[in-house]
Amino acid sequence: MADFDFLSGDVLRIVVLAGGDSAEREISLQSGATATEALKSRGHEVVQVDPASEDLATRDWSDCDVAFIALHxxxxxxxxxxxxxxxxxxxxxGSDSSASRLAFSKSAAKERFLLSGVDTPAYVLIHETDDATSIHQKANSIGYPLVVKPDAQGSSLGVTIVRSPEDLPQALARCFHYDCFGLMEQAIEGTEWTMGIANGEPLPLIQIESEREFYDYDAKYVDDETRFLFEFDLESPTIGQIEQLALASFDSLGVSGIARADIRLDRFGKPWILEVNTIPGFTSHSLIPMAAEQQGIELGEFFERTVRAALQNSFLRRQN
Incomplete structure (x- = not known):
């Protein structure tokens, strides 16, 4: 890597990693294309690489100053x-390997939330080999309605809100299609919120409104009727509580770079953290680009700040 003034206008050689072979491949390709074009608009030398077609372990990285990860x-x-x-x-x-691994497992992240005093809905861990009696006992311990979700998956894939025991088998089948482990989690009836962070700085809070039962895959990436609000009919203390919960969730997992917290506000005005995404989407429907725009930051500048921060952090780690 060249010796850069990390905050200067030096042209960077950036490899955007996007695609891969996960269930979120298509969304990742869209995120990668957004990042690639935005960084090119800042004058950088950018190439997009798909790990599904190129072996990163044997790749010659001498042409790269920094990798921008858009792999979901x-x-x-x-x-x-x-x-x-x-x-x-x-x-x-983005976050280092340890924080990424911790955040990606919903059960591990929730255990860290609980240890750190970060309010998160009650849950039980389930496995595809659990028998029906055990599953129903665990479901009853949570109570209905509950949410069934894969332990390690994003974009709300395999997530179902279950309102009665009769609906549980189908929800379990959807969950275990994506992961052998899953969660049954207390469903928080209320409103949907999200807040991002970028290089240690909070991004504007967003309220999400959808005609769907929750902010699912289609609401995230397909439905143009999903609404994203930056002005709220809430008292300032409640807004502050949501923001503080998001920041506490980031701190508890040790995430860095760009990340996003998903939150539910219950009918009593109490916020609950659902999960933290360490590589949120960067598509035209994605929340982080909206928040950056709301803050008055052009997307190319936003991503450039991120890669320069990554370079600076890497340099500082090598000095220690």
Whole structure:
């Protein structure tokens, strides 16, 4: 890597990692294309690389100053690609391998939330080999309605709100299609919120409104009727509580770079953290680009700040 003034206008050689072979491949390709074009608009030399078609372990990284990770799902968000880049000593954006692995497992992240005093809905861990009696006993311990979701998956894939025991088998089948482990989690009836962070700085809070039962895959990436609000009919203390919960969730997992917290506000005005995404989407329907725009930051500048911060952090780690 060249010796850069990290905050200057030096042209960077950036490899955008996107695609892969996870269930979120198509969304990752869209995120990668967005990042690639935005960084090119800032004058950088950018190439997009798909790990599904190129072996990153044997790639010649001498043409790369920093990798921008836009890989969603397994390998991208579970610490796999981060661990490889750490071994290759290639600077990269986002959280390190340990924080990525922790955040990607919903059960592990929730245990960290609980240890850190971060309010998160009650849950039980389930496995595809659990018998029906055990599953129903665990479901009853949570109570209905409940949410069934894969332990390690993104974009709300395999997630179902279950309102009665009769609907549980179908929800379990959807969940175990994506992962052998799953969660049954207390459903928080209320409103949907999200807040991002970028290089240690909070992004504007967003309220999400959808005609769907929850902010599912189609509401995220397909439905143009989903509404994203930056002005709220809430008292300031409640808004502050949501923001503080998001920040506490980031701190508890040790995430860095760009990340996003998903939150539910119950009917009593109490916020609950659902999960933290260490590589949120960067598509035209994605929340992080909306938040950056709301803050008045052009997307190319936003991503450029991220890659320069990644370079600076890498440099500082090598000095210690």
């Amino acid at each position: 799902g397994t390998y991208g968000e579970d610490g796999g690609v981060q661990r490889l880049l750490e071994e290759l000593e290639v600077p990269y954006t």
